[in-house]
Amino acid sequence: MQYKSVKNLIKPLIKGGQEWQYIDINGNDIKPRLYYSNIQWCILLISLLVVLKLNKGISKDVIGYVMSAFSISVSLFMSLLVSIFDKFENTSFDKTDKTEEEIVRLVQKKNFFKRFISITSYLVILSIVVIILCSLTYIFNLSARDVKAGYFTLKWKEIDIILTLKYSAIILYRITLNYFLLNYLFLTFFITGSAYEYYMSEMNRRKIN
Numbered sequence: 001m002q003y004k005s006v007k008n009l010i011k012p013l014i015k016g017g018q019e020w021q022y023i024d025i026n027g028n029d030i031k032p033r034l035y036y037s038n039i040q041w042c043i044l045l046i047s048l049l050v051v052l053k054l055n056k057g058i059s060k061d062v063i064g065y066v067m068s069a070f071s072i073s074v075s076l077f078m079s080l081l082v083s084i085f086d087k088f089e090n091t092s093f094d095k096t097d098k099t100e101e102e103i104v105r106l107v108q109k110k111n112f113f114k115r116f117i118s119i120t121s122y123l124v125i126l127s128i129v130v131i132i133l134c135s136l137t138y139i140f141n142l143s144a145r146d147v148k149a150g151y152f153t154l155k156w157k158e159i160d161i162i163l164t165l166k167y168s169a170i171i172l173y174r175i176t177l178n179y180f181l182l183n184y185l186f187l188t189f190f191i192t193g194s195a196y197e198y199y200m201s202e203m204n205r206r207k208i209n
Contacts, residue, residue, distance in 0.1 A: 010125065017122020020115040021190070025108040025198060043186060047178035057174045060143045066181070067134045070127045077124045081117060088113045105205075112198050119191045126184050133177045145170055 022037070023029050036044070051057070058066075091113075093106050137143050147167050 013121050014125060016118040020118040021187070023111070023115060025111045025115065027107065027111055039186060040183065043182045044179055046182060047175050050178050051171055051174045055146050057143055060137065063134045063137045063143065067131055070130050074124055074127045077120050077127070081120055084113065084116055116191060116195060119187060123184065123187055126180060130177070130180050130184065133173070133180065136173065142170060142173065147171060
């Protein structure tokens with residue numbers, strides 16, 4: 001019962017966080033052609049290149065720093081969500097006696113709140129996932145496992161299936177971890193830039209009398 005409740009809550013949160021990455025404050029939906037945006041495909045490529053460069057993956061010391069940083073970020077983002085929602089609650093969206101331009105601004109303001117809260121909540125989930133992935137490094141000592149391209153072969157008779165599956169799982173794990181880390185940084189920059197852009201546009205609209 002509890003699993004279903006958590007699943008029903010987390011699923012729309014993740015969906016909303018992904019969708020609002022491609023919706024602007026005017027409500028225009030600009031979905032990428034190949035599921036991921038060009039930047040996210042670049043992030044995926046970089047994640048793969050990092051795996052090829054670092055045969056042992058990210059060191060335990062760095063993993064420890066990452067876990068500490070992301071643990072702090074969860075609490076910070078949760079506090080930010082409460083603060084932003086409180087700001088939303090105190091904002092009036094009454095259209096009575098409003099001009100068309102003012103109504104457009106209200107729509108933009110509501111969309112900004114929805115995008116900011118959706119992506120920030122998504123970042124909280126992403127932080128928790130990264131912490132879980134990082135903990136696997138300590139549990140299975142993955143940073144001590146050296147994986148090189150030379151360990152794989154295309155000769156069928158020389159293939160060790162169990163060893164190949166194990167090394168493939170480690171490579172997939174490292175690519176996933178690298179992608180989530182870089183995607184987290186990208187989304188943090190994205191939501192910060194979006195907030196700055198919106199705040200400055202609001203400030204520029206208010207003239208000094």
